[in-house]
Amino acid sequence: MSIISVDTIAASNAPLLEQQKSDYAHLGGQLARRGVDIDAIKAKVKQFAVALPSWGVGTGGTRFARFPGRGEPRHVFDKLQDCGVVHQLTRATPGISLHLPWDHCTDYSELRGKAEAQGMYFDAMNSNTFSDQKDQAHSYKFGSLTHTDASTRAQAVEHNIAVIEAGRQLGSNALTVWIGDGSNFPGQQHFRRAFDRYIDSASQIYKALPDDWRMFLEHKICEPAFYSTVIQDWGSSYLAANALGPKAQCLVDLGHHAPNVNIELIVARLIAAGKLAGFHFNDSKYGDDDLDAGSVAPYRLFLVFNELVAAAHEGVTGFNPAYMLDQSHNVTDPIESLMSSAAQVQRSYAQALLVDRVALDAAQDGNDVLVAAQLLKKGFETDVTPLLQQARLEEGGAIDLLGCYRASGYRAKVAAERPASQGGGGGIV
Numbered sequence: 542m543s544i545i546s547v548d549t550i551a552a553s554n555a556p557l558l559e560q561q562k563s564d565y566a567h568l569g570g571q572l573a574r575r576g577v578d579i580d581a582i583k584a585k586v587k588q589f590a591v592a593l594p595s596w597g598v599g600t601g602g603t604r605f606a607r608f609p610g611r612g613e614p615r616h617v618f619d620k621l622q623d624c625g626v627v628h629q630l631t632r633a634t635p636g637i638s639l640h641l642p643w644d645h646c647t648d649y650s651e652l653r654g655k656a657e658a659q660g661m662y663f664d665a666m667n668s669n670t671f672s673d674q675k676d677q678a679h680s681y682k683f684g685s686l687t688h689t690d691a692s693t694r695a696q697a698v699e700h701n702i703a704v705i706e707a708g709r710q711l712g713s714n715a716l717t718v719w720i721g722d723g724s725n726f727p728g729q730q731h732f733r734r735a736f737d738r739y740i741d742s743a744s745q746i747y748k749a750l751p752d753d754w755r756m757f758l759e760h761k762i763c764e765p766a767f768y769s770t771v772i773q774d775w776g777s778s779y780l781a782a783n784a785l786g787p788k789a790q791c792l793v794d795l796g797h798h799a800p801n802v803n804i805e806l807i808v809a810r811l812i813a814a815g816k817l818a819g820f821h822f823n824d825s826k827y828g829d830d831d832l833d834a835g836s837v838a839p840y841r842l843f844l845v846f847n848e849l850v851a852a853a854h855e856g857v858t859g860f861n862p863a864y865m866l867d868q869s870h871n872v873t874d875p876i877e878s879l880m881s882s883a884a885q886v887q888r889s890y891a892q893a894l895l896v897d898r899v900a901l902d903a904a905q906d907g908n909d910v911l912v913a914a915q916l917l918k919k920g921f922e923t924d925v926t927p928l929l930q931q932a933r934l935e936e937g938g939a940i941d942l943l944g945c946y947r948a949s950g951y952r953a954k955v956a957a958e959r960p961a962s963q964g965g966g967g968g969i970v
């Protein structure tokens with residue numbers, strides 16, 4: 542089922558076909574001189590998928606304000622359709638990661654059917670115990686899975702189990718757990734006891750996982766708790782994942798670390814420990830900015846992929862990370878941001894595939910520092926645009942993502958169907 546007509550895509554591609562052919566051939570020639578087969582890289586890029594966050598197709602906001610765009614999705618079916626547009630044009634985003642209760646739906650089999658008709662499936666499910674829902678018995682103001690009160694913890698556990706159940710009906714096979722639990726003042730929380738309560742609650746969720754499911758623990762240094770968080774870094778996440786068992790692994794959201802932290806090194810450690818769940822890709826300058834992937838620090842994203850490609854190349858056992866975007870689009874059309882981020886993630890992957898692993902091993906073993914550094918730069922500095930475009934073109938996608946999307950008139954069409962969403966202020970700051 543196509544949301545954007547096949548003719549629209551073909552019309553957008555038509556004037557670009559000739560130059561595409563010659564750019565691809567030119568890059569192919571350059572890579573061949575390095576002993577790299579462009580078609581082999583293209584085949585790998587085609588296999589690569591990054592899941593879309595359902596919450597990413599709506600305009601995000603800050604605690605100051607939210608400025609909604611036109612045609613904001615009204616419910617999960619609208620979100621699914623918007624995600625369908627991203628996938629149709631990029632051919633790189635067949636998975637959707639839902640967030641409950643935001644994406645609550647009375648008929649999950651209908652939702653699954655619609656996704657499948659768009660050639661899509663449901664990736665990891667996300668639970669939400671970081672905000673209170675209407676008519677909720679116990680508040681999460683002072684925590685959820687780690688709350689001092691047992692009934693509040695039980696409510697949070699129960700919600701996670703309900704999310705697993707919804708995910709089972711949708712064909713998902715993972716639960717991502719991120720909690721906002723922590724403290725805002727020194728002395729507010731007994732660190733060790735809060736962590737113990739986390740393990741106790743999380744193991745009840747773990748027990749409810751179907752056999753073929755994984756549980757992704759997402760750490761975050763701060764926010765909304767600004768003095769301490771219970772699962773604050775990969776160390777706490779790893780301790781928890783270890784305590785829970787083999788199905789529990791650590792998810793790395795790129796924005797959840799202190800500035801300048803060496804994230805690629807964390808990734809390498811988690812791979813070695815068999816505990817890398819996967820990623821929430823985004824970019825940041827200061828904290829959990831949730832900017833578009835690779836928009837600020839593309840080299841960092843490349844370095845993460847360098848670790849991933851190395852692990853795949855070396856055949857590390859059990860290596861199977863889940864790739865997702867987690868961004869907040871405050872000033873752009875979310876569909877445009879998601880398309881360019883998906884392409885950016887693919888770009889980093891393709892560039893990492895270009896690194897000469899044999900030469901890098903030799904440079905590392907021989908302590909040839911500059912050659913090692915340059916081997917990485919050589920991959921990163923290669924403009925793989927024609928390769929990404931060719932992969933999309935051959936899969937029925939758009940050579941020019943933005944051009945095609947804008948020419949389709951999709952945003953104006955949904956703006957006419959969907960009522961304007963309320964913007965306005967956040968909290969008082």
Ligand code: AOS
Binds near residue numbers: 719
């Ligand atoms: C929050 O900072 C995290 O990145 C979570 O992944 C969260 O569930 C998601 O961003 C939706 O708010």
Ligand code: ZN
Binds near residue numbers: 794821
């Ligand atoms: Zn995240």
Ligand code: ZN
Binds near residue numbers: 761794797829
């Ligand atoms: Zn985040």
Ligand code: ZN
Binds near residue numbers: 831
């Ligand atoms: Zn983030």
